[in-house]
Amino acid sequence: MRKLPEAVLITAGTKRLGFCMAKATLSMGFSVILHFRSSDRFARDWLRRNPRFNRKVFFIRHDLSDSPETVITKSLKLPCTLTGLVNNASSFSGGNLNDPEHLRRMLEIHLFVPARLGAFFHKQVKSGWIINITDAAIARPGTACQNYRMSKLFLEELTRQQAVLFAPGCRVNALAPGAILPAAGSSKAAFNALADKIPLRKTGSLAALADAYCFLVKNTRCTGQTIAVDGGWHLVA
Numbered sequence: 428m429r430k431l432p433e434a435v436l437i438t439a440g441t442k443r444l445g446f447c448m449a450k451a452t453l454s455m456g457f458s459v460i461l462h463f464r465s466s467d468r469f470a471r472d473w474l475r476r477n478p479r480f481n482r483k484v485f486f487i488r489h490d491l492s493d494s495p496e497t498v499i500t501k502s503l504k505l506p507c508t509l510t511g512l513v514n515n516a517s518s519f520s521g522g523n524l525n526d527p528e529h530l531r532r533m534l535e536i537h538l539f540v541p542a543r544l545g546a547f548f549h550k551q552v553k554s555g556w557i558i559n560i561t562d563a564a565i566a567r568p569g570t571a572c573q574n575y576r577m578s579k580l581f582l583e584e585l586t587r588q589q590a591v592l593f594a595p596g597c598r599v600n601a602l603a604p605g606a607i608l609p610a611a612g613s614s615k616a617a618f619n620a621l622a623d624k625i626p627l628r629k630t631g632s633l634a635a636l637a638d639a640y641c642f643l644v645k646n647t648r649c650t651g652q653t654i655a656v657d658g659g660w661h662l663v664a
């Protein structure tokens with residue numbers, strides 16, 4: 428019987444950083460399952476221009492606030508063998524600890540969804556790997572975006588805990604981007620000015636993110652690690 432190609436599920440994989448990792452996944456020879464909630468146009472346009480990947484790219488639409496495990500159940504029915512999971516979906520917004528409902532929403536998407544997807548992935552797939560996308564900014568002291576920050580800190584700890592719990596079958600690592608792309612609503616000029624604060628004097632690069640991602644995918648002895656791709660921004664206040 429013909430062996431099915433190995434595939435990687437990327438949440439919010441149809442644009443921006445998620446799609447950058449999707450293309451890196453294809454470049455390593457995997458198939459890719461692009462989860463999205465509302466926006467798939469960018470990835471579908473790219474696929475129309477690159478039809479050689481037609482059989483290697485799958486789309487799943489789902490709101491992760493409702494039974495996130497559904498995305499894995501659907502992935503397991505596709506003509507591929509699920510081997511990797513990237514928890515990339517996120518909601519970046521201000522909000523501090525005076526707003527517990529906002530904190531709950533941040534914990535939902537950045538902690539509970541990756542925790543549930545990770546546990547179900549480990550149960551179903553048994554041997555494979557998980558990469559959680561955190562944020563290098565959480566290593567710097569600060570009180571801005573407190574709820575986002577708390578939730579991503581939990582995600583980093585979740586990564587370490589899952590690495591122990593899911594071994595030896597699954598490796599679990601985290602990738603912590605710095606300022607790679609401007610957040611919705613922030614100007615390009617303000618984003619570029621961030622370079623002055625960064626030790627390497629550069630804002631982020633999608634290519635550097637893809638390099639670090641490929642390292643974590645391929646390295647079979649690396650688990651429980653977080654790699655920051657931020658030009659050293661996490662080292663300074």
Ligand SMILES: NC(=O)c1ccc[n+]([C@@H]2O[C@H](COP(=O)([O-])OP(=O)(O)OC[C@H]3O[C@@H](n4cnc5c(N)ncnc54)[C@H](OP(=O)(O)O)[C@@H]3O)[C@@H](O)[C@H]2O)c1
Pocket residue numbers: 439442443444445463464465466467489490491492514515516517518519536560561562563603604605606607608609610631
């Ligand atoms: N951009 C950066 O420079 C930067 C810096 C540091 C860390 N990061 C991290 O890198 C990752 C990707 O960043 P990004 O800027 O590319 O992300 P983004 O543009 O903020 O996109 C995140 C996507 O997550 C999806 N999402 C949110 N809640 C969801 C839910 N309940 N169900 C399903 N999908 C949901 C949304 O997809 P739909 O649009 O389909 O609804 C949203 O567009 C995130 O984890 C982020 O925290 C990014």
